[in-house]
Amino acid sequence: MTALLSVDSLCKRFGDVDAAKDVSFVLDSEEILALVGESGSGKTTVGRLIAGLENKDSGEVRFQGHLLPMTYGQKDFLRWGREIQMIFQNPLGALNPFFSAADVLAEALRFARSGKAMKRSELSSGTDFWLDAVGLQSSHRNRLPHQLSGGQRQRLVIARALCMEPRLIVCDEPVSALDVSIQAQILDLLRRLRKERGVSLLFITHDLNVVRQFADRVLVMYRGACVEEGATGDLFSNPQHDYTRHLLETCPVPAYQEPPA
Template structure:
């Protein structure tokens, strides 16, 4: 009897292979380079919310801009629906991709033109990215996407100026503008960080709702690990331009394998979170990302560092079901990395 063949998983919507982005530092003939993103492999599947978390300067926003084609990779490849974006040339191909993968920015006010009514940006985007729609259809679609992000009555909202809206309403308009293009992926770069805590949950619920009703995937970039836990399916933790841990969100946060993930968790007032690394680690120096030498970039802050950490760059390796970590001391059978308690 023939054994049943395993069913293939979903084809990635977008993936990166060995993605790197380096920026020149200094003027003239300087050869120094800042390694903002180094050797990142990332996968986002259809109808999936992937959170990218880490401190400021870890490379999160650089990845978003690489995926949005604002930056070109120094090396590596970005594949969208199985095809390399390097082959997507010409204005038509670029417009088509940017319709499929728009960005929602951190500052909701700066992404809206204060001289025009809210309807201006949405209708202009529809005219550019969906030219098949006539004027009446564009107005109808503008009202639909505004209602989809929870703003009613839509006609009244569209007739307002940005200054007449609250911060939360303006950010919802940012999501509506992206949704108007009929995207497959929305790149959300710190979309709730400038909002009051009391209204952040509403925006996270909008993301979850759009994933269900519109079939949109999200790359959710944040430094707030609690909000990532609330809304994401999978979690990628970045430090110094590297992905240091990845896996299903609950699995990573319930059983972190990398000391940096434990450090992030130690800052979250969550009684379910496991014990993290010594708080003294947070006071150490930032990672060296200008012409970095081989080795773990977290070693200067890590209380568990060993000699190998100073000379060998750790690679992501499987430590559990779909759970990976780039750490020399992490082991699959260790339930949680728990360094020695602080003295004094």
């Protein structure tokens, strides 16, 4: 069986900075792969390259065995755009401030049908279905982004991504801006949707505590290059690379520690 996504020697330079240097990995169906590293490590760039939001310098990305065009305007670009969706860290910045929750989903649903006309009743039942799928109520339908809480906004963005019925969602720090109790709700939702809808997640984050309990596999990036890759359990119990060990040491653990004398 071929992997859902296979990335081969992906490179991208900004000026004289290597944001992605020879990055290669595979992602299976229904797998959650975490991409970790500090700011500037290139993890976001890799996510954006895969989602087609940046143009690569060199390398290949194959999706279900097909070579992705990766450049806006190229043939089939939009078709893949539907299969690969993206969720950003700041939902307020990803939502049109003048669009209500229902408008946001209706626009996405129309796009999912390649702009073919949809009956109003069809649109309305579609929006309700997806609002419900991410745990929003119908009372949220007509709210504007600023009238929703942070967690509700992130749910709406997830619903917008899901209604395309994608195979892969690139999540760029989707819970970093949220409070812990809301963060847990969103992670729970993402994990449930992975199971129910069979999507794979490329989960970009700096928070190793979240990675440990959420991801199946982990890829550690440092200065644009992959330095370590492994199953979550192995990587945490037996980190090989110095940088991984450094990340683990500096990661604050929420448990009581004896104060140093």
